Amino acid sequence: MIEHALKGDKRYWSWVATLLAVMGIGFFFYLRQYNEGLTVTGLSRDVSWGFYIAQFTFMVGVAASAVMVVLPYYLHNFKEFGKITILGEFVAIGSVVVCMTFIFVDMGQPFRIINVFLYPSPQSMMFWDAVALSGYLVLNFVISHITLGAERKGIAPPKWIKPVIILSIPWAVSIHTVTAFLYAGLAARPFWMTAILAPRFLASAFSAGPALLILVCLLLRKLTKFNVGKEPIQKVAIIVTYALAINIFFVLMEVFTAVYANMPEHLSHFQYLFVGLHGHGNLVPWMWTSTVFGLVALGLLIVPKTRRNETTLVMACILLFISLWIDKGLCLIIAGFVPNPLHYVVEYVPTLPELAISAAVYAMGLLVVTGLYKVALSVRKQL
Amino acid sequence: MYNGGKVLIGILVFLVLISSPLWYNMAMDGSDYQIELEKAVRGDDCVRDSAWMKANHMDLLNEWRDQVVRNDERFEIGSDGVQYERSLSFTCLSCHENKDKFCDRCHDYLGVEPYCWECHIVPKEVQP
Amino acid sequence: MSVERRKFLKMAGLTALGLAGGAPAKVLGQDNAFADTAAEAVVKPIERSGALTAKRWAMVIDVRKCQEAGECTKCFDACHLTHNVPDFDNPKDEVKWIWKESFEHALGDQDHEYLNDAVKHAHMPVLCNHCDDPACVKVCPTGATFKREEDGLVMIDWHRCIGCRYCMAACPYGSRSFNWRDPRPFIEDIQPDFPTRSRGVVEKCTFCDERLARGQLPACVEACEAGALVFGDLEDPESEVRKLLAERFSMRRKPGSGTQPEVYYLL
Numbered sequence: 001m002i003e004h005a006l007k008g009d010k011r012y013w014s015w016v017a018t019l020l021a022v023m024g025i026g027f028f029f030y031l032r033q034y035n036e037g038l039t040v041t042g043l044s045r046d047v048s049w050g051f052y053i054a055q056f057t058f059m060v061g062v063a064a065s066a067v068m069v070v071l072p073y074y075l076h077n078f079k080e081f082g083k084i085t086i087l088g089e090f091v092a093i094g095s096v097v098v099c100m101t102f103i104f105v106d107m108g109q110p111f112r113i114i115n116v117f118l119y120p121s122p123q124s125m126m127f128w129d130a131v132a133l134s135g136y137l138v139l140n141f142v143i144s145h146i147t148l149g150a151e152r153k154g155i156a157p158p159k160w161i162k163p164v165i166i167l168s169i170p171w172a173v174s175i176h177t178v179t180a181f182l183y184a185g186l187a188a189r190p191f192w193m194t195a196i197l198a199p200r201f202l203a204s205a206f207s208a209g210p211a212l213l214i215l216v217c218l219l220l221r222k223l224t225k226f227n228v229g230k231e232p233i234q235k236v237a238i239i240v241t242y243a244l245a246i247n248i249f250f251v252l253m254e255v256f257t258a259v260y261a262n263m264p265e266h267l268s269h270f271q272y273l274f275v276g277l278h279g280h281g282n283l284v285p286w287m288w289t290s291t292v293f294g295l296v297a298l299g300l301l302i303v304p305k306t307r308r309n310e311t312t313l314v315m316a317c318i319l320l321f322i323s324l325w326i327d328k329g330l331c332l333i334i335a336g337f338v339p340n341p342l343h344y345v346v347e348y349v350p351t352l353p354e355l356a357i358s359a360a361v362y363a364m365g366l367l368v369v370t371g372l373y374k375v376a377l378s379v380r381k382q383l
Numbered sequence: 384m385y386n387g388g389k390v391l392i393g394i395l396v397f398l399v400l401i402s403s404p405l406w407y408n409m410a411m412d413g414s415d416y417q418i419e420l421e422k423a424v425r426g427d428d429c430v431r432d433s434a435w436m437k438a439n440h441m442d443l444l445n446e447w448r449d450q451v452v453r454n455d456e457r458f459e460i461g462s463d464g465v466q467y468e469r470s471l472s473f474t475c476l477s478c479h480e481n482k483d484k485f486c487d488r489c490h491d492y493l494g495v496e497p498y499c500w501e502c503h504i505v506p507k508e509v510q511p
Numbered sequence: 512m513s514v515e516r517r518k519f520l521k522m523a524g525l526t527a528l529g530l531a532g533g534a535p536a537k538v539l540g541q542d543n544a545f546a547d548t549a550a551e552a553v554v555k556p557i558e559r560s561g562a563l564t565a566k567r568w569a570m571v572i573d574v575r576k577c578q579e580a581g582e583c584t585k586c587f588d589a590c591h592l593t594h595n596v597p598d599f600d601n602p603k604d605e606v607k608w609i610w611k612e613s614f615e616h617a618l619g620d621q622d623h624e625y626l627n628d629a630v631k632h633a634h635m636p637v638l639c640n641h642c643d644d645p646a647c648v649k650v651c652p653t654g655a656t657f658k659r660e661e662d663g664l665v666m667i668d669w670h671r672c673i674g675c676r677y678c679m680a681a682c683p684y685g686s687r688s689f690n691w692r693d694p695r696p697f698i699e700d701i702q703p704d705f706p707t708r709s710r711g712v713v714e715k716c717t718f719c720d721e722r723l724a725r726g727q728l729p730a731c732v733e734a735c736e737a738g739a740l741v742f743g744d745l746e747d748p749e750s751e752v753r754k755l756l757a758e759r760f761s762m763r764r765k766p767g768s769g770t771q772p773e774v775y776y777l778l
Contacts, residue, residue, distance in 0.1 A: 037710035038674075039692035044603040048679040048689060108674015108689065108711025115653040115673050126652035126677055187768040188646060188683035341683050341765070342616045346602070452668045455659065457724045472703060501693075501709035502669065504595075509701040 004378035005371040011223075016370065019363040026360020029353040030105060038108060040353040047337040047348035049106070051330075055358055056102035058208075058329035059365075060179045061201060063095035063136065065209020067172035068239050074165045080235065083228040087220075088213055089144040090372040092172075096137040098365035105357055125182045132175045139168040144372075152379045176201050183336065191269035191336045194257075200250040201328075207243035208324040210236045211317040218314060226377050237313055241301040244320055248294060251327075269335045272345070280345045283334065286326050293323035418492050421484040430461050430474065441497075444471060471503050480507070561726035565744030567663045568718055569773040570732075571752045571761070574635045576739035586636055587611070589734030590716070595707045597697035606688040608716040609638040609731055618762055618776065630778060636731070636740070639686040639716040640764060640772030641665045647678035647687065656713075663773065664718050674711040683768040687715045718742075745773065 008016075033040045043050050069088040072078035104110050121127050143165055150157035180198035187193060214236055217228045258266045271277050273287045300306045300316035307313055339345045350358075423429070429436040431443065447469035450456040461467050467474050479485040482505050490496065577583075590596070590609045597606055614633045615622045622631075645665050648658050655671035656678055658664070679687045693710045701707070705721065708714050719729035727733065732740045743752035752775075755761075761775040 037690065037692040039604055039710075041691075043689075043691070045605050045607075045679075045688055046602075046685070048676045103675075106675070108676070108713075109672065112653075112671070112673045115655070115671055119654045119671065121652050121654050124650050124652040124677070126650065126675060130652070182677075183680075186646065186650070186681050187770070188681055336680075340685055342612065342685050343619050344616065448670055452666070452670065453657070455661070455720065455724060457721075472706070498709075502706040504701060504703045504706060506703040509703050 002371075002375065004375045007378075008374060012370075012374065016367065019367045019370070022363035023360045023367070026357045026363070029356040030360070033105070033353055033357065034110075038106075040351060042349045042351045042354060044346060044348065046340045046344065046346035047334060049333055049337070050348050051350040051354050051358055052102045052106040054329050054333035055361070056099050056106070057179060057201075057333060058325060059095045059098045059102065060133070060176055061205030061328065062209045062212060063092045063099060063133075064172045064176040064202070065205045065213075066092035066140070067169050068206050068210050068243075069213065069236065070165065070172075071169055072235075074162070075169065078235075080229065080232045083226075084213065084217060084232050084236065086144055086148060086376050087216060087228070087373070089140050090369055090376065091209070091213060091216070092140045093137065093144065093372060094365040094369035096133055096140070097368050098361055099133060100137075101361045101364060102358075105361065125178060125185060128178045129175075129182055132171070132178045136168070136171055136175050139164065139171055143168060148376060148379055173202065176205055183333075188341050189336045190263075190265040192332075194254060196250055196253060200247065200254070203243050203247035203250055204324050204328055205243075207240045207247055208321055208328075210240045210243070211320050214240070214317050215314065215321070218310065220373070220377075224377060226380070233310075233313075234308065237301065237307050240317070240320070241298075241307065244294070244298055244301065247324070248298060268339050268343075272338050273331055273335050277339060278345045280338070280347050282347050282349065283331050287331055290323045290326035290331070293319040294327075297323060418489060420488060421479070421481050423478040423485075424480045426478050429478075430467055444475075444499075447471070471499060472506060476505060476507075482507075563723045563726055563728070565662050566746035567744060567773070568641065568723075569663075569743065569745040569752050569775065570638075570641075570718075570729075571741045571743075571755045571775045571777060572635060573739045573741070573755070573759075573777045574633050575777070576737045577635055578629070578633055580737040580739065583737065584611075585734040585736065586731035586740060589730040592700060593702060593719070593722075593730040594705050594717075595694070595698050595702055597694035597707075598699065599692075599697050604691045606690065606694065606714065608688075608714070609636050611635070612637045618764060620765070620767070621762070633778075635776060637684065637686070637764070638731075638774065639665060639718075640684055640770070640774045641716075641718055643771035643773060644769065646681040646683065646768070646770050650677045650681040652677065659720075664720055666717060666720065667712075667714060669706070669708060669712050669714070672712040674713065676713060678713055683765045683770060684772070687713050689713050 029040075041050065041052075066088040069081050069085050073081035073085045104113065107113060116127060116130050143161060146161045147157045177198045180201040183189065183192035184194060184197040214233055217233055220226045221228070255270060258270045261267075268277060272280070273283055275281070276284050297316045297320035300312050300319075306316070334348055338347060431439075436443070448471075451469050456469070458466060458468055475486075476482060486497075587607075587609055591598070591607070594608060596608055599605055611634050614626070614630055614635070617635050617637050641664055643663065645656075645658055647656050648665060651657070652675060653671050653673055655668045655673070657666055657668070659666055674689070676689055679689060690708050690710045690712055695701075695707055698707060719727070719731075722729060729740075729742055732742045741751050741755060743750035745752060747753065755777060756775060759777045761777050763772045763775055765772070
């Protein structure tokens with residue numbers, strides 16, 4: 001099947017070449033980081049996790065969100081999602097690859113990562129995260145490979161795949177839950193230590209991920225002959241709407257408890273995000289952008305007329321995606337470290353090498369997804 | 384997967400290539416390799432039998448490392464009845480004083496590059 | 512085996528390295544039979560007489576005495592010299608094992624506007640608390656950081672650390688530093704007794720376990736001429752730390768985080 005990814009028109013190849021170029025630049029910076037150490041990033045003793053780990057967190061969500069199309073299709077036999085499901089699974093594969101690579105580039109001793117498996121430490125959430133992510137990658141790979149393979153031959157997929165698919169549903173929930181536990185279990189970081197972190201992660205994932213899927217479907221329709229149809233997109237849009245509403249509700253609950261209870265350790269992080277702390281407020285404009293974008297997107301999605309109109313739907317999806325990316329892929333991780341446990345405000349700004357490496361990791365994920373989509377669409381002979 | 388066969392052959396070739404040194408080594412008895420090493424400045428023998436050391440010193444070092452760092456067992460009485468501190472920089476290099484002409488010479492010859500010296504210090508290098 | 516072949520192996524990735532690991536040893540093990548019968552059993556670890564031991568090491572810091580010593584930095588200097596801690600002279604790459612904090616930052620939750628001046632302006636050394644229930648140990652995905660059961664020290668195995676920095680996120684005291692870059696060029700006076708670290712691993716105070724094993728007190732305690740740092744066995748009712756804790760009012764940092772720190776501050 002894979003040979004389909006090696007045939008394509010000029011447009012396809014120039015896209016692939018662009019991605020490879022971005023990866024090349026990032027690789028160059030990674031070599032620098034490898035040789036000089038993580039000093040090339042903006043990280044410090046006080047903000048010891050930053051852009052990489054934030055991207056990892058965000059992308060785990062995107063990976064998990066495939067369940068939002070897999071579940072209705074396989075569990076509720078919702079036939080309209082037939083075409084979209086494989087796209088969702090491929091996004092999941094690409095996202096897990098991106099997640100793992102972000103972890104890799106964040107390590108101080110990347111070639112010792114194998115120690116996680118040589119000396120398994122079940123009391124560490126990071127161990128479980130590694131297990132959950134690798135398992136999820138395998139699951140999605142197997143499922144999409146088998147179902148697509150069957151489709152190519154025009155036969156029904158083998159029976160044994162059904163339980164595997166069912167298993168992938170709680171597994172998807174688990175990857176993001178464990179990722180939230182990574183943070184929520186730390187008494188030292190009151191900003192993260194909230195029981196609602198995992199539900200909030202899931203809500204934001206289940207709106208950002210499917211929103212991305214909508215954008216991808218519409219883009220594919222424009223660029224290729226592949227058309228998932230109008231109805232499935234509308235159905236996904238409803239999922240996005242509910243998830244976004246729940247996510248905003250959860251965030252408001254967080255803000256309420258922090259502000260009303262007025263415990264300085266909790267409140268100070270929100271102050272840092274929304275109004276700035278001791279004259280430091282790098283993230284303030286970002287946070288407000290995220291808030292406004294999120295609310296506008298919610299408005300556009302809730303009103304049936306703007307949700308059905310594809311132009312406004314696209315707008316809503318883009319705004320929402322940016323909003324949730326800022327929230328989770330930028331602010332959530334960084335604000336956990338500011339102020340630090342000794343009550344100092346030390347800010348963090350990602351550096352050029354950090355951004356270039358991150359861009360390369362994303363480009364790699366896109367390349368994986370592009371290749372997989374190419375295969376899927378070629379198999380369906382709709383290109 | 385109709386080109387599964389090709390992929391399988393590819394993997395096989397890759398495995399053979401990668402493990403070729405293993406076969407190569409197995410096929411030879413090792414007698415052909417002679418390098419001039421500087422003699423230890425003291426002691427009749429190494430902390431273990433020197434023939435054993437030649438083949439297994441990296442395992443011994445790993446063992447020492449774990450015993451010191453994880454079990455706090457820093458000293459031992461060797462098979463020769465001598466007391467040793469389990470230390471890379473101090474014990475090994477106290478007899479094999481010239482790291483360049485002993486450890487490094489052999490390692491260079493074999494293309495091994497232990498990363499230990501990123502942290503561990505060669506006493507001679509910092510004490511003029 | 513040729514050097515080229517080895518280089519190729521190294522590049523061929525982890526699996527390849529794993530395979531190659533055993534290879535040359537076989538070449539060298541001319542008496543392969545010997546390898547199996549190595550006189551390993553005869554070798555036994557010994558405790559050198561004079562090693563300092565305890566059931567539970569703890570430190571008591573007399574803030575008043577420390578204050579009287581004024582702008583003293585002896586304990587910091589001694590520690591950082593002994594352990595080859597680099598001086599980068601910039602807060603971003605900084606590595607520190609023991610350093611000075613004001614009351615507000617060290618014991619912050621007890622700070623208030625009308626606090627008496629002596630306490631408000633007090634400075635005190637802070638270091639790893641060698642907690643009884645360390646958050647860093649719980650989160651470490653490889654067991655590189657661990658608590659030594661026999662005497663409670665929280666240790667790091669620098670050979671195993673993968674540099675994920677989860678422990679830094681988990682430590683409520685900011686006691687851990689990461690080697691953002693190669694520290695060697697930034698160590699002015701390298702002491703051969705203790706290895707430096709390489710880039711990409713986390714480090715922190717070890718209560719000088721290597722000195723205790725040789726019968727010496729921690730470097731900071733030894734260096735403190737004011738007698739403000741007292742080190743001893745918390746489980747021994749006759750120890751000086753226990754006596755001080757019985758006599759004077761003491762505080763620990765962030766008791767609310769549930770980690771049970773074993774560094775006590777006398778105010």
